[in-house]
Amino acid sequence: MEKNQAVGLVIISVLLIVYMTFFAPKEPPKPVQEKPTTTAGASSTTIAATPANIPDSVRAQALGEFGTVAVGTAEEAHLENKNLRVTLSTKGGKVEEVLLKNYKTWDKKPLVLFDKQSSQTDISFQTNSGKTVKLSDLYFKALPVSNQNGTQAITYRAELGAGQSIDQTYALTLDGFTLDYKLSFKGLNQLLTDKPLILSWNDRLKKTEFDLKQNRDHSRLNLMTAEEDFDYLVGKPEQAEIKKLETPVKWVSNKQNFFSAAIIAKNTFSGGEVKASFNQADTTEVKTFATTLAIPAKDVLGSGGEFTYFFGPNDYTVLKKLPFNFERNLELGWGIFAYVNKFLIIPVFHFLQKFISSYGIIIVLLVLFIKTLLLPLTYKSYLSMAKMRVLKPEIDAIKEKHDGDMQKTQSETMKLYSEVGVNPMSGCIPVVLSIPVLFALFNFFPNSIELRQEPFLWARDLSTYDVFARLPFTIPFYGNHVSMFTLLMTASTILYTWSNNQVNTSIQGPMKFYSYLMPLVFLFVVNSLPAGLSFYYFVANIITFGQQELIKRFVDEDKIRAKLIANKEKNKNKQPGGFQKRLQDAMKAASEREAQQKKSSKK
Template identity: 40%
Template structure:
C-alpha cells in the first residue's frame, strides 16, 4: 500500500469516527424510538399498548382534507379509461380530469385507412380553473370517480363529503353526433372565491387528409357572438383573439373536414381563443380556448352545454342549428351566395340520383354551361365583330401612327360608333361568368361529399391525384404532378389558342393568354382533383360551344351588317348605353381640345 492510499483511508476513518460521535442520538430520542418499537410489537401481537406516560391519553383526529388540501383524495390516483359509443361516435373518457380523452368519428377513415380520431393523448386538455383559498385548482389535474349508466357518464371529484364537482356526459341518440355535457357544482359556493370560473379547452389536431398543407390551409378556430355571423382566426399564421365584444354563442375547433364544437345553453360571458401551426409529424395545429362562466355563489350551480363532434358536411351542420353550417367556407361575397343558393342546391339535387361524383360534376358542368350559353354566344359575336373590324383598325393605325395614342383612340371610338360595336361586348359576358368560375375555387376544396370518392384514376376527388411522384420537391410545382391538372392546363392552352383566333388578339395580349395557364399549373397542382376536373370539363365545353357557334355564324353576314350600320344616318342609329357614354366621352375630349387651343 503506497503513502497516498494509506493517507486517504486514515482520513476516511477519522471522518466516520467523528460522525458517530457528533450525530449520536440523544437520550430523549432513544427513549422515543424504544416506545415506537414497543407500540409496533404490541399491534402485531394483537394487544393494545399502554399509553406512554409523557403522551396525552387521546390524540386529536386529523381530517385528510387538512393534510392534503382541497380535493385531497383526488390529487393522486391511477389513470383509467371508459367508453361511450353509438353508431356515429366512440368517446373514450379519462378519469384524470374527468374529460373526453379522444373522439373517433365512426364510418370515416383517414387517408392511410385508420379511424378518424379528432384528438387524443395528453395534449388534449379540458376542465375548470377554480380559485379556492387563494390557490388556483385545475380539475384537469384531478382524478375523478367515473360512473357509467347506459349512455351516460358521470365524473365526480369530491372536495369533501358534501361538496363536489360533477361532469355529466350523455349520448342520447343512436346516431347522434352531439354529446350533452353538464357541469354540476354542489356546495362549492362555500369554498370558491370570485364571481366567475374559467373553462379551459386545449387540443392538437391530428392529420386526417393526404395533403398536410391543404389541411392546415382550411383549419382554424371559429367562434360566434350572439346575433352576429361566425368568425374565425387566421388560417395561415399563429394568432390569439380576445372574445369580449359580446356574449359567445359557440366555439369550434374546425379541421378541414371535421369539427369539434362547444355550445353552451347560456352564452359564455367572454373568453379568448388561440391557434398555433405545428411542425411535428402528424400534427396540424394546436388550439386553445378559455371562457368565463358566471358563478352566482349558489349552493347548487349547473352549466348546461353540448358538444358536436363530426363532419363538416353542410346539411349535417345546418341541422344542428345556430349557423354551424357557416363552418363550411363558401368564399367571399358574392361567391358564397352563388355557392350556397345556386351551386349547392343543384349539386344536392344531382346527388339524389345516387350517381358517381365524377358523373355528378360532369352533369353539373353541363347544366351551368347551358344556363350561361347566351352569354357565351354574345361574347363570341362581339369578338367576331372586333376581328372583322381589325383590317379597318389597322388602316387607321397606319394613317394616324402609333405615337399619338390619344388621337388613335379617338379614331377607334369613332369607328365603333359608326358600325355600332361595343369593344367591351366580348369581355362583359366573360366577366359575368367569372364569379361562377371563382365560386368553384371555394366550393370543391371544402365539399365534404367528395372526400374519399374515386373517379377514373383519381382515388380521392377531395385532394390532388399524384399521378407522378417525384420523390423530391420541384420549385413552383411541388413533389408530384397531378394528371388532371396537366389535362386542365392543356385544355386551357387549346381554348386560348382558338379564342385568339376568334378575337384576333395580337401582341402582348396574345401571349399573356398562354402564360396564365402555366401559372395556374403550379397553383392548382396541389388543389383537389375534383376542382381541376371541373375546370377541364368547363374548358372543353366552352371550346365545343364556340365551335358550334362558329359553324352557325357567318362572318360575311356580320361584316355586311357592320357596313349597313356605317351607312345609316346618325339619327337612325339606335344608341346603346355604351354608345351614349362614348358620345359623352368624345364631347368631353373635344371640349378639352378646344380649351387647350384657347389657352394657347
C-alpha cells in the first residue's frame, strides 16, 4: 500500500467515523417539564381522556347538543385493496386497525401497523356552550360502501338534526398505501367556536424487526412545514423530547426502520406539538410518539377538511409519489450522498431487481457496476502510485542528503516532482472522489426495505446483521454475536493490505501499523450493521484486488521511468506553477519564519 493510498484510507476512515458520529439522528435536548398542551392558534385546554367505564347515557348528558349521537353500538366495517386492509368503527367513525397484507413481522406474524391497542387517534372541538366534544364520544351511522373505478369509499355520519351532521369519509384506491379522509361539519356554524379542532395521535410503535436497537435507531417522528422545512424528533431513554410547532405543518409521520404511518393535510395544520420517548427496558416497544395538530375550523365548516393517511413501506418508489417531499421519510443521507442514492444506487438496484430474484447476486452485480464506474479513478490512483515507486530511489537520496533538515528535504522533493511532472496529491484525489459512493451505501443498506427478510447463504435477513455464532457474553462496541460477513470483509481487507505492503516497502513504522489497524476498527463498526453492507464490502475488496492485479499487467514501470526522465530533462529550468508553486512558496515562507525566529531567539 502506497503512502498516498494509506493516507487516503485514514482520511476515509476518519470521515466515516465523523459522519456516523455527527450526522446520526439528532440527540434530543434535556427533558422538558410537560405542561398542558398549547397548540398554535388553538385553545390551551388539554384534551382530557374520557374514562372508558362511563355509561353512554351519562356521557351524552355532558355533551349538550351533541348528546343525541353519544349513544349507540360500535360496529366494524372494512376497506381493502391489494396492499392494505383497513378496519373502521362506527364508534368515533375512526380507523381502528391497518394490516399491511404483503409484509410480515420479523417472527412471521401479520404486520399490523396500526391498531387500537397501540395507536389512538381522536379529534376534539369546542362548542359555543363551552363544552369540549371528541369524535370518539360520538356514534356514527355507516352509509353503504361505494365502489367506483376500484376506489372503495365509506361515509360515517352523525346526524344532530335537520341539515346538521358530521360526516367522515374514507376512500381507498385499488392499489397504493394511502387512505383519503374528509371531515365535514354541515350546518353547525352556530354551534361551534372558531377555535381550531385538535387532532391527537398517540402511537406506541410495535417491534416489527429482529434487531430492536436498529429498529429504534432508525425510528423518528418526522414533519414537514408549509415552508418545506424538514424536522424530526428521536427521543432518548426515559426522556421525552418535545417540540412546539409554531408554524403551519403539511405532514407528520411516525417513521420506523422500514414502515411509516403518517397524515398529510391538503391545506395545512395551523400548528401543534410533537413528542418522542421510549422505555429502554420494554422490548415490546420501539418508541412512543405523541402528536397534537390544529385543524383550522374554517376548513371543516366549509367544504370539508381533506387529509391523506399513509400506512406503508419506506420504499423510495412509493414515497416519491406522495406530495410535499414525503420521500424525506427515507434516510438516504444528506447533500450529495442522498443524490448518489437517488440517481445512481437505487435506480441500478431496482433495474437488477427486475431480472434477478437473489439479492445476494444483486449486491454482487451492484459492486461490479460501481467498481467498473470507478475503474478510471482506480487506474489513475494506481498509475500515480507507480510513479511514486519509480521516484522512490531519488526521494530517498534527497532524504539522505538533507538528513535532519525537513524544510530542505521537502523543498528538494517538491522541485523533483515539478521537474518530472508528478502531482503527489493525484493518488489521493481518486480516493476522495469515491467517498460520496462510500457514504451513500452506508445509508442505503440499513434503510433498504428491498433487503428486508431476504436470505442469502447463512444470512437469514440481509437487512440486519447475520448471526454466525452467539457469544455467552457481550464485547463492548462489538456485541454478543459473530457476523461472518463482517469477518470476511475484515479478513479480505487485511489480506489486500498485506499484499500491497509486500510490494511497497516504503510503508514503514506508524503508517504500516495504521494500514492494519483500520480494518480492525471496521470490524467493530460494521459487526452490528446489515449483512448486505458487510457482504457488499467483502465483494468490493475481492474485486478491487482483482482490478489491481489486472492493472499491473498494463502498467510498465520501465516506460514510466523513461518518461519521467524525459520530463526531467525537458523541465530542467522550468519554474513550477499552480499547486506545486503555491506549496513551494508556503514552504519557503515557513522556512524564512523559522530562520527569523531562531535569529530573534539568539538576540
